[in-house]
Amino acid sequence: MSTLRLHVPGPLSSGLTLDLPPAAARHVQVLRCQPGDPLVLFDGRGGEWTAEVRQMGRREVGVQVQAHVEVERELPVAVTLAVGMPANDRMDFLVEKATELGVAVLQPLVCERSVLRLSGERAERKREHWQGVAVAAAEQSGRTRVPAVRPVQALGEWLRAAGGAQAHVLSLRADARPPARLAPASSGALCCLSGPEGGLSPAEEDAARDSGFAPLSLGPRTLRADTAPLAVLAAVAAWHAG
Incomplete structure (x- = not known):
C-alpha cells in the first residue's frame, strides 16, 4: 500500500507538530491509520515532506513533520x-x-x-x-x-x-x-x-x-x-x- 499523501496549507517545516485539517484528518481516520504510520505532506510551496502520525483522537489527528524532499512534478508551463x-x-x-x-x-x-x-x-x-x-x-x-x-x-x-x-x-x-x-x-x-x-x-x-x-x-x-x-x-x- 502506497503512503498516504495529504495537502496541508502550511507552511510546513522539519520538526513541526500539528493537527491535520478536518478533511485530511477524516481521510486518515477512514483508512484506520495508527500512531507511527508514515505520511507524505505537501503545502503547495514546492516539494513534499515526510511525516508520521503521532496521535489519533476522535476528531483530531496529530502528526510530526520530518524531512523535506525536493521533487518537481509540475508542468514548466x-x-x-x-x-x-x-x-x-x-x-x-x-x-x-x-x-x-x-x-x-x-x-x-x-x-x-x-x-x-x-x-x-x-x-x-x-x-x-x-x-x-x-x-x-x-x-x-x-x-x-x-x-x-x-x-x-x-x-x-x-x-x-x-x-x-x-x-x-x-x-x-x-x-x-x-x-x-x-x-x-x-x-x-x-x-x-x-x-x-x-x-x-x-x-x-x-x-x-x-x-x-x-x-x-x-x-x-x-x-x-x-x-x-x-x-x-x-x-x-x-x-x-x-
Missing part, C-alpha cells in the same frame, strides 16, 4: 483554463482531470449559452467545492502544488482583464490554427478559453479575439465542453513530458 462551466457533475470532472494534467489556474465563466448560471453565495459555495476537488486530485496525482479555482465571473467581465499574445480561444472557424502552433510566453504562461455547452456565441468569440485571443482548432469534430479544454491541456502536458 503555467496553463490557465478559462471555461464556460458545463452543467451537472461535468465541472467536477473537468476540475479533477485538469488538475491531474497539470493546470495552474481554473477560471469558471458564465457565458451566453451557459446552462449552469451561478452568482453570489451559491457561486462561492461551488468554487469552494471545486477547490476541494482540486485538492483531492492533487493529493492523488502526486502534484506538489494545488491549482487555484478562481471566483465565477461573466465572460465579458473576465475578458476586460484577460488576453495577450499567448492566449487562445477554441474555435471551429476556418482560420483557427491547430494546437501544434501553441507556444507559451517568455514568462512560461499560456491561457486557453473554451465555451460551455453550445460553445461561445459568435459575438463572444469576436470579443475574445478583440482581447488578443488567437483562434485555436482541435479539428472538425465538436467536442464536449468538458472535453475540449482537457484536450489542449493534455497536448501541452505531452509536449513537456519527461
